[in-house]
Amino acid sequence: MERQPRALQVVLLAGLVALVAFPLVGEKFYLQFITKVMIMAIFAMSLDLLVGYTGLVSLGHALFFGVAAYALMLLTPEYQAAGFWTSLGASLGIAALAALVVGFFVLRTSGIYFIMVTLAFGQMTYFYVHDSSHLGGSDGKYIYVRPVLEIAGWSPFDLEKPSHFYYVALAMMVLVYFSLRVLLASPFGRVISGIKENEHRMRMLGFATFRYKLVCFVLAGALAGLAGWLVAAHDGLVNPEMLSWHQSGQLLMMVILGGMGTPSGPILGAAALKVLELLFQGWTKHWQLLLGGFIVLSVLLLPRGLAQLFESWRRD
Amino acid sequence: MTEPALRTAALRKDFGGLTAVNDVALECRVGELHAVIGPNGAGKTTLINLLSGDLAPSSGRVELFGRDVTGLPSHSISQLGVGRSYQRTNIFMRFTVFENCRLAAQSRLPSSMRFLKPAVRYREVNAAAARAVELAELCGREQVPATALSHGERRQLEVAMTLATRPKLLLLDEPLAGMGAEESARMVELLKKLAPGHAMLLVEHDMDAVFALASVLTVMVNGAVLASGTPEAIRANREVQEAYLGSEDGE
Numbered sequence: 297m298e299r300q301p302r303a304l305q306v307v308l309l310a311g312l313v314a315l316v317a318f319p320l321v322g323e324k325f326y327l328q329f330i331t332k333v334m335i336m337a338i339f340a341m342s343l344d345l346l347v348g349y350t351g352l353v354s355l356g357h358a359l360f361f362g363v364a365a366y367a368l369m370l371l372t373p374e375y376q377a378a379g380f381w382t383s384l385g386a387s388l389g390i391a392a393l394a395a396l397v398v399g400f401f402v403l404r405t406s407g408i409y410f411i412m413v414t415l416a417f418g419q420m421t422y423f424y425v426h427d428s429s430h431l432g433g434s435d436g437k438y439i440y441v442r443p444v445l446e447i448a449g450w451s452p453f454d455l456e457k458p459s460h461f462y463y464v465a466l467a468m469m470v471l472v473y474f475s476l477r478v479l480l481a482s483p484f485g486r487v488i489s490g491i492k493e494n495e496h497r498m499r500m501l502g503f504a505t506f507r508y509k510l511v512c513f514v515l516a517g518a519l520a521g522l523a524g525w526l527v528a529a530h531d532g533l534v535n536p537e538m539l540s541w542h543q544s545g546q547l548l549m550m551v552i553l554g555g556m557g558t559p560s561g562p563i564l565g566a567a568a569l570k571v572l573e574l575l576f577q578g579w580t581k582h583w584q585l586l587l588g589g590f591i592v593l594s595v596l597l598l599p600r601g602l603a604q605l606f607e608s609w610r611r612d
Numbered sequence: 613m614t615e616p617a618l619r620t621a622a623l624r625k626d627f628g629g630l631t632a633v634n635d636v637a638l639e640c641r642v643g644e645l646h647a648v649i650g651p652n653g654a655g656k657t658t659l660i661n662l663l664s665g666d667l668a669p670s671s672g673r674v675e676l677f678g679r680d681v682t683g684l685p686s687h688s689i690s691q692l693g694v695g696r697s698y699q700r701t702n703i704f705m706r707f708t709v710f711e712n713c714r715l716a717a718q719s720r721l722p723s724s725m726r727f728l729k730p731a732v733r734y735r736e737v738n739a740a741a742a743r744a745v746e747l748a749e750l751c752g753r754e755q756v757p758a759t760a761l762s763h764g765e766r767r768q769l770e771v772a773m774t775l776a777t778r779p780k781l782l783l784l785d786e787p788l789a790g791m792g793a794e795e796s797a798r799m800v801e802l803l804k805k806l807a808p809g810h811a812m813l814l815v816e817h818d819m820d821a822v823f824a825l826a827s828v829l830t831v832m833v834n835g836a837v838l839a840s841g842t843p844e845a846i847r848a849n850r851e852v853q854e855a856y857l858g859s860e861d862g863e
């Protein structure tokens with residue numbers, strides 16, 4: 297694994313300790329808030345794999361997030377719980393399958409055309425779901441009971457309890473973070489960075505780049521699916537907005553704000569955006585104006601994202 | 613006799629109305645250094661692009677190691693044992709010298725769909741990369757990012773990456789372009805050292821280097837082969853002198 301700057305390591309470790317300890321003191325509202333932030337961080341990490349590491353700027357990433365969320369809704373019987381592993385497996389599977397199909401087409405394009413076609417696929421799915429009454433149409437649908445994990449009659453945790461859900465989300469986020477770091481240091485990870493840097497040369501070196509991009513796209517789709525499953529289980533609600541380009545755009549903003557192509561950037565970005573949103577919403581009804589201003593400033597001052605704040609301390 | 617590593621027949625490439633490569637037939641064997649010379653715009657780079665799979669020919673045929681490879685994509689050509697270096701430096705600018713070569717060497721793993729073990733722990737890959745760095749005389753510069761290299765060093769790296777893929781056939785597009793006299797001399801030594809074990813197609817404007825290295829020479833003008841033969845025969849060829857060499861002598 298590539299070494300991170302010392303200052304960032306300290307910040308991340310402190311952050312992790314604080315996250316582990318928080319449920320001991322935190323109120324339910326903040327527990328749920330941070331749970332959502334952690335889920336969005338997973339979602340943002342999945343997009344960063346494409347945008348930051350492979351150089352594929354997707355504006356349709358919410359498709360996989362939404363599809364997985366709807367899969368959980370469809371798999372949950374009306375007043376009963378869905379199985380934890382079966383529904384999670386199905387959600388990830390369907391998101392990965394969707395990514396395989398979409399990726400097969402969109403990865404034939406690049407640059408601005410790639411942005412356009414990912415956007416188009418996202419919007420097609422959005423309108424399909426929006427106009428399908430059996431999927432709840434524009435209102436979406438409720439999931440009344442959260443998935444349950446039972447091993448021979450014993451449940452290690454109860455997702456109905458906010459603190460339990462919080463720890464499940466935290467564990468997933470940490471797992472995704474370390475899995476991605478292992479992945480990026482592997483031969484596969486080096487190939488995708490090579491593709492980002494100079495795809496033409498990668499091909500002449502003998503790499504069938506399309507295949508690697510497709511696998512990367514599917515992995516990113518599956519991880520977005522994990523986030524989608526978590527959000528649907530957490531909120532007990534799915535709606536078409538989860539698939540819309542607003543969602544994809546906000547996600548891209550998180551990645552850029554935090555720092556593209558840095559391991560912790562997407563986490564910082566998701567946290568920053570969500571916290572500021574909450575803060576500004578408390579101040580004024582024109583909070584979006586404030587948020588927009590903040591983003592403009594931050595991109596101007598920190599073009600490589602919030603993770604850049606820690607880079608300058610690297611040699612301490 | 614052994615199969616030629618490279619053979620083309622009636623190779624042609626049209627760009628709209630312009631025929632950049634016109635009815636080119638040539639061969640290159642292992643142990644042979646086949647130099648292609650010709651004035652600017654003669655179609656030399658385009659020819660290499662056709663051989664490396666960067667471009668598909670309009671018509672004609674490319675055979676590698678006795679196999680018809682016409683129209684195969686560049687990654688498949690590369691995997692058959694073809695290494696290509698570019699006239700315009702084409703490297704991973706933000707990677708270090710070693711990582712450029714390591715990634716090139718990694719391409720010879722049966723597959724890079726490997727997700728767990730760190731890439732830097734593949735011993736054979738590291739060894740191949742280190743060997744390429746050494747051959748191209750970039751020792752001591754391994755950890756320098758490519759952006760920080762001098763122009764000559766970038767040219768060396770370009771060749772090092774090509775070597776790291778362990779090619780049997782080398783397609784070198786003006787490896788000496790823009791190099792200083794000393795760097796140039798070193799590159800010529802390297803090519804001399806490589807010649808016995810490889811089939812090499814060398815495009816080069818530096819006539820001293822060409823005549824020092826080539827066992828076969830092909831002269832291209834306006835996309836077509838004007839003459840082909842031993843360096844002595846080419847030097848003595850009246851047409852070539854008029855069309856090309858003559859003008860250089862006059863300088």
Ligand SMILES: Nc1ncnc2c1ncn2[C@@H]1O[C@H](COP(=O)(O)OP(=O)(O)OP(=O)(O)O)[C@@H](O)[C@H]1O
Pocket residue numbers: 627630632650651652653654655656657658659699
């Ligand atoms: N992609 C392309 N599209 C259109 N025309 C091209 C293309 N590539 C090359 N050409 C044209 O084909 C001709 C041959 O170009 P090429 O680059 O092969 O020449 P060259 O012999 O390598 O020249 P130099 O010695 O300057 O490198 C030139 O007239 C060039 O303008």
Ligand SMILES: [Mg+2]
Pocket residue numbers: 656657658699785
């Ligand atoms: Mg050229």
